[in-house]
Amino acid sequence: MKAILVLNAGSSSLKFALFPTEPQLAEKPALSGQVEGIGANPELTARDANGERHHEPVTTSGGQSEQHRDALTHLFRWLAAHNPDLEIVAAGHRIVHGGIRFSAPTRLDGVTMRRLERLIPLAPLHQPHNLRAVHAVSALLPEIPQVGCFDTAFHRTQPAVAQTFAIPRELTAAGVKRYGFHGLSYDYVARKLPEVIGERASGAVVIAHLGNGASMTALRDGKSVASTMGFTAVEGLMMGTRTGSLDPGVLLYLMEQKGMDLKALTRLLYKESGLLGVSGISQDMRTLLNSEAPEAKEAVDLFCYRIARELGSLAAAAGGLDALVFTGGIGEHAAPVREKAAALSAWLGVEIDPQANAAHASRIESAGSRVAVAVIPTNEEGMIARYTAEVLEL
Ligand SMILES: Nc1ncnc2c1ncn2[C@@H]1O[C@H](COP(=O)(O)OP(=O)(O)O)[C@@H](O)[C@H]1O
Numbered sequence: 001m002k003a004i005l006v007l008n009a010g011s012s013s014l015k016f017a018l019f020p021t022e023p024q025l026a027e028k029p030a031l032s033g034q035v036e037g038i039g040a041n042p043e044l045t046a047r048d049a050n051g052e053r054h055h056e057p058v059t060t061s062g063g064q065s066e067q068h069r070d071a072l073t074h075l076f077r078w079l080a081a082h083n084p085d086l087e088i089v090a091a092g093h094r095i096v097h098g099g100i101r102f103s104a105p106t107r108l109d110g111v112t113m114r115r116l117e118r119l120i121p122l123a124p125l126h127q128p129h130n131l132r133a134v135h136a137v138s139a140l141l142p143e144i145p146q147v148g149c150f151d152t153a154f155h156r157t158q159p160a161v162a163q164t165f166a167i168p169r170e171l172t173a174a175g176v177k178r179y180g181f182h183g184l185s186y187d188y189v190a191r192k193l194p195e196v197i198g199e200r201a202s203g204a205v206v207i208a209h210l211g212n213g214a215s216m217t218a219l220r221d222g223k224s225v226a227s228t229m230g231f232t233a234v235e236g237l238m239m240g241t242r243t244g245s246l247d248p249g250v251l252l253y254l255m256e257q258k259g260m261d262l263k264a265l266t267r268l269l270y271k272e273s274g275l276l277g278v279s280g281i282s283q284d285m286r287t288l289l290n291s292e293a294p295e296a297k298e299a300v301d302l303f304c305y306r307i308a309r310e311l312g313s314l315a316a317a318a319g320g321l322d323a324l325v326f327t328g329g330i331g332e333h334a335a336p337v338r339e340k341a342a343a344l345s346a347w348l349g350v351e352i353d354p355q356a357n358a359a360h361a362s363r364i365e366s367a368g369s370r371v372a373v374a375v376i377p378t379n380e381e382g383m384i385a386r387y388t389a390e391v392l393e394l
């Protein structure tokens with residue numbers, strides 16, 4: 001079997017999927033899964049085309065970087081053992097930051113990798129791991145071509161006003177701009193939209209990608225016009241462990257009065273805040289929804305309030321609201337979050353049907369709702385496979 005290997009490497013996980021390329025690129029992966037717990041006790045879980053589940057520990061030693069490499073070595077060995085006729089013809093990667101230069105999927109070589117490495121400080125939680133996976137594939141399968149697909153690329157259609165911070169012009173010219181992320185997810189959902197909401201897909205649409213990282217994007221004619229994430233993947237919504245938008249004065253205060261340095265502030269913004277920080281219990285929405293603790297409810301309420309606040313802002317950017325779409329782990333599965341965010345957005349004409357919502361139906365608005373409300377499972381891996389095949393003309 002000839003196949004494209006898709007990799008989405010995070011700080012502690014490596015998601016993978018194999019997309020057969022013959023007779024043509026498959027819509028669905030023949031195999032997908034992830035290695036989780038990298039840095040602690042990595043384990044590989046996978047599901048094959050027959051729906052059969054596989055689960056096994058990954059043998060590894062050494063630090064985080066060695067563990068990433070070991071995870072990939074283990075994955076290749078495992079893939080070969082389970083697919084004796086497998087021939088990996090290309091690798092497609094999710095790369096979170098493409099900066100100003102990369103506005104479309106690109107074949108990766110030494111020069112592009114060096115350019116992408118310069119963007120590591122802009123996405124410290126993602127970019128180093130994304131690039132490490134590219135290096136690991138080069139070491140293990142040096143002959144196969146690799147393609148980078150960028151989270152930022154989908155947002156390059158935004159008008160200048162949506163990309164600009166109110167800072168001195170020299171800084172804007174130097175690239176301190178709003179980029180936006182989760183673009184592969186938005187791209188996939190935007191292409192699926194006409195099937196689910198008909199001609200409203202070309203109107204004013206807001207997509208809420210609610211996962212561990214969370215953002216929302218306003219679209220017109222299927223193109224991004226504004227997004228909640230900006231220069232880094234920390235702006236906008238409250239997330240699993242990230243603050244989302246925070247009065248920058250808080251940072252000045254913490255530096256001046258509490259002696260917090262760059263490292264401590266980075267940890268606060270990216271790792272200790274969000275659902276985890278507010279609840280003091282967990283970053284995981286499932287855990288919080290199942291908890292009786294008032295702190296868990298406070299965290300979920302704040303998460304939903306922030307979605308509603310951003311929805312108002314994005315509707316302004318889109319010039320109205322014809323449809324609201326939920327995607328990502330929380331958007332696809334957490335009915336109470338959709339319900340609460342929708343209730344806070346009734347003034348915009350959003351009203352959901354409780355039964356359709358509980359059943360995770362693809363359309364969940366009530367009969368009287370002015371705004372169409374949809375749930376569309378995202379497929380970042382499928383998008384990467386498609387782009388990789390396009391770039392390499394497979
Ligand atoms: N059935 C569920 N109910 C509520 N939340 C869920 C459910 N399944 C997954 N989630 C939440 O989705 C989030 C992870 O989203 P996902 O998009 O998979 O993350 P990532 O950004 O790592 O890809 C977690 O907060 C998890 O609790």
Ligand SMILES: CC(=O)OP(=O)(O)O
Pocket residue numbers: 010096126151181182211212213214233
């Ligand atoms: C950009 C981003 O936040 O990605 P993730 O949701 O994978 O953390």
Ligand SMILES: [Mg+2]
Pocket residue numbers: 211212213
């Ligand atoms: Mg994600």
